[in-house]
Amino acid sequence: MPTIQEIASQEGYKAIVLSDTEATVSQAYTGDLLSDVMGNAPDDSALVTIQAHKNTVAVASLAGIKVIVICNGRAVPDDMAAAAKEEHVAIIATGDDQFTASWKIAKLLKLVGDA
């Protein structure tokens, strides 16, 4: 299982909020519809999304998501980062789109082989 640190240390990825560097994720989910994420994202997962706002943190915390990967270079607002710190949810930002980010995380999770 990859640590959140491993996801953040990929090229083009940057940790915005990182509370526990040793924490790992066992699954991942990709989605921008928060209701869908809320209903379907598994526990202990990474969420790949473009929803860079505070409400995503609330959903992550409720759904047991450990790290939010914000794609497409979207900026993470300060209040989102502050909420994430409070709720112990990590945030990583990347210029990759959701498809590419999902694929890279799937590789780290050993769900797919190297292309």
Place this chain on the structure above:
Amino acid sequence: MQEIPINTYNSPTVILELIYRLKIKDVMTEALTTATLKTTLREIQVMMREQSITGVPIVQGRRLLGIVSMDDIIKALDFGYINETAEKHMTRNLIVLEDDMPVSFAISYFDRFRFHRFPVLNKSKELVGMITSRDITSTLLVEINREIEELEKRTNNVKLSDDLTGEVQTYSILKHDFENAGYASTQIKKRLKKSGASPHTIRRAAVAAYELEMNLVVHSDGGEIIAEYTPDAIVITSRDSGPGIPDIDKAMTKGWSTANEWIRSLGFGAGMGLPNVKSVSDSFSIQSDESGTVVVSTIKLEPQQASVKEDDGIK
């Protein structure tokens, strides 16, 4: 230092209920001394002295244009423009409150901004009052007195216990308050966690509470989430004061939503809210008309057939 030393998230329940139940209109001063653009700062200074006030709203009819505060007057005296008009020197960049917001809102505003008073507007953006920290503290003292009297009366009859039985939490939810959205659900989740409920039950309750809470934020004119903990279930009730759901069957259909583009761009309004609530509930009911909507979701605390494994070993 806090202007009003009450925190709005983990004070005793009695206080929290109070500051959410009391509306700004219950607390504000309605009899206002106002001035117009053409009033001079000198005249305003006289008003302040005669009526012992520290801020005068500048209005046109009932429309608020600015405020002249004691600070503005002191500056005017300092720099010698006390005979000029309010129009030239009033503070225009105002932070206002709405009359039907809960008092908790005003308390956090006093903490967040360093103002001593806020103008209060009604739904039609008309100036209807002013609120100072003193208005809040004095009303709160009266109300707290009343509550304590009630509590004293009750203490003899009620046995206090730390388990969930019979506990009721109520959270006020404001229209379009995305800032605090998710707070009620997070509190409910934490409470269940503390009581040792199974992860599966907590997850279901969190989904139901969050969707109902977001529905209030996105669609209602404001309302409340009530969590009631009984020995074998958690009952989450969402109640609002309108505008009502015209077609409940449609609202219960996956993918159907009336949310606007802006709300959808935030990732809400996918048309999954109510169907999600129903799917995690053991029993679910919804009633709606123009005066409001009531949704009740009951989630049993005892192990479910499908999740017996998960729930094993947890009391």
